[in-house]
Amino acid sequence: MSTAELDIQAPPPAADPELEKRVMRKVSRRLIPFLIALYFVNYLDRTNIGFAGPNGMSKELGLTATMFGLASGIFFAGYLLLEVPSNLALHKYGARRWLARIIISWGLVASAMAFVPNATWLYVARFALGVAEAGFFPGIILYLTYWFPKRERARATALFLLALPLSSVIGAPVSAALLQAGDDLVGGMSGWRFMLLMEGIPAVLLGIVCWFYLTDRPADAKWLDDTERAWLTDRMAHEEESTGQRYHYPLRRTLLNGRIWALAFVYFGTTYGLYALSFFLPTIIAGFQETFGVEYSVMEIGLITAIPFAFGALSMVFWARHADRTGERVWHLAAPLLLGGLVIPSALYMSSPFTAMVAVTIVCVCICGALPNFWPLPTRFLSGAAAAAGVALINSVGNASGFVAPYVTGYLADLTGTQNAAMWVLGAMMIAAALIVLALKGAPAADDETVVETDLEGAR
Template identity: 70%
Template sequence: MSDTTPSSTSTADQAMENRVLKKVTWRLIPFIIAMYFINYLDRTNISIAGPGGMNEELGLTATQFGFAAGIFFFGYLMLEVPSNLALHRFGARIWLARILISWGLVASAMAFVTNEYWLYALRFLLGVAEAGFFPGIVLYLTYWFPSSRRARATALFMLAIPLSNVIGAPLSSWLVSQGENILGGFSGWRFMFLVEGFPAVILGIMCLFYLTDRPKDAKWLEPEERDWLSARMEAEESSTAHSYHYPVRRALLQPRVWALSFVYFGAVYGLYALSFFLPTIIAGFSETFGTDFSIVEIGFITAIPYSFGVIAMLLWSRHSDKTGERVWHVALPLFVGGAAIPVALYMSSPFTTMIAVTICCMAICATLPCFWPLPQTFLAGAAAAAGIALVNSLGNSAGFFAPYITGGLAELTGTQNAGLWVVGLTMIAAGVVTLVLKAAPKPDAADAATSV
């Protein structure tokens, strides 16, 4: 009897898949996590700088601080789509290196701002420099991981979000607290900005020598492993492109792309509201509950919700890949997180308030990796590069609206309550849209093939 029966072939293919993807994971994911860790840290460390002396030194109101945090996304959103198309054309290695080096230089330059206008300008330029990084990584993963493994791969690299708070928030707080001791006369928050920009430049240079653009170029795989992975990924991309052959322009106009952008907007709205304002909320416990936390203690308390977020992200994405279900794995945590954040407003102690905030953080972290396989079910090639960038671009506009609206409402009302109610309702609305998309007719393949 031949050894190449369907069952033995299937077993051999599964063994090859496990072996190859294990190598790919260990080769690429740790480096990608490091890049995204620094990326997320450099865009959100302003949340530590604000209550750590920057707001007082520059004379920023809550609204001005929110605008400074959010203007980053104007530059970021303008260049997302062209940046991702450039990555698709020129390769991840060169383009990601360019992004990291430029944003690292701008991030360090923020140490020298003298007023709110220079802060606005450099936050805007930081967004311009970072544009295309996140959707570029999402696109890059589609070159290396089959769809059945993609949520877990996405979750692993997005661990950088909670880790940047678990590790980054205490680290940033420590740098703020020690800055004047290390560089006499140099404010702690300025020292933090200066130091935390350098790793991006270093990783950008390493990127040129370490990353591999496509499986066919992976000399660190055995020839048969390289051939197997190349064939597998090309087959998946061809299948999607054959079913839904969208030109770039048609992909950008797809109603599903815009609906998914709103879903992502809801998740990101909650993420950035927490990222930018949680340290401020914790600092406000002193007035509400009579606590007295130092800047370093605030950093450690900020890390608690994200520690649980790491666990939620890994377990929920693993369950999504195992079951093959995506929609409810996005909608359900959006509902839970949207309900949890307003509940935090009515807790009677710092401990119970942080429990509600932690549940919301876990829900947001669980949503993100399960979301990104959704647009990849009907977009491939250049259309995927453009569509993923547009979803990320429109969704990340929440990065402007969340801190600006939250800060504005806090200044208007004197409390964080109204802003956090908006966070909760936005997340719930995103969950509703996710379920509506599940019930809506699937994209029509014939229509997709029609160029415009």
């Protein structure tokens, strides 16, 4: 069977272009802002330990850099254990109920972390936070496949992922303000404890809203009129059926598929850079004071931390839009990974805080540009329960970098006394991820007799 024959599919349900535009606008306005708010709070609660560490937590709990890295990363041990079963539960029981359960659970644990008395209980709380949050991110990625056709998916994913850099752009100054407020206003509670307590509360409130606000599937959308609802339901059913007929990936085969695992390692290399920056950037900036003889307040460190992620937010939108317009995915993922991997070690040799932050900002722009162009790749050839398991598996393996990156970064900092070795490892991980995705582009799909063309080539 030829590639051309494989590309022949039944056409999607016909629609007036104005109808299609109106439906997608309604769906975007209804879902994307709320999902951004959820992920904003999620990522803030996951990474605010990075701001707490150099601002009192490490000293009060007696944490070395290695111990701080372990506390940051142990979150992902619990997270990875339950990722696949959690996503399968979401697919079975519906996004509204399952996501609400996840969000309320992590909010309660995030606030409770403010009361840990020592390093051991910090490890326990971070592990429990991972267990509570398991399934949230891949659940949202799966949820987007219920509502957005494939050609709209990179843009929708990019808009959702905007919460990631925004959580640093807005979250870092907010965290700094809460730290100061805790020190100034709350008797007997350290600023970092007050920050953790207050930043867990919005998750609980949003989880309650989620129960009443989200809609599981297009067929249930009362906020669309009958014509709009029928068109979107038919369109998404057609895409799911076409994907299932074309690739024939049952659940068990999905979990053993070589391409799924290769994409998981690509995601690992991409997020390695993200988590290394997210957890240690405030510490790195604080280190400028000794390296370059400068002095920063807590609020100044928060504002400087926000700068790379502000530029990252812009790159996320514009690079994903360019990918949608050109229809090319592979180089839109590989190119920023290659550039970021080559640039990050150069930050070690800069002669001022400004030039060092320029290099860090370029790397952040590259990471943020790559992320929304990753997720359209696996969701092009997975559907149904296979999509739920495949996306969760990729996210699980990829997010193992959330454990490895902060632990290795902290360990190398303790071992060498500088961040240099850690930055070289970070660059190597990003370059390796780029090389793998380029290799997949041209590799034969030998593990599936029904697919002659390569999966990633089909994503172009």
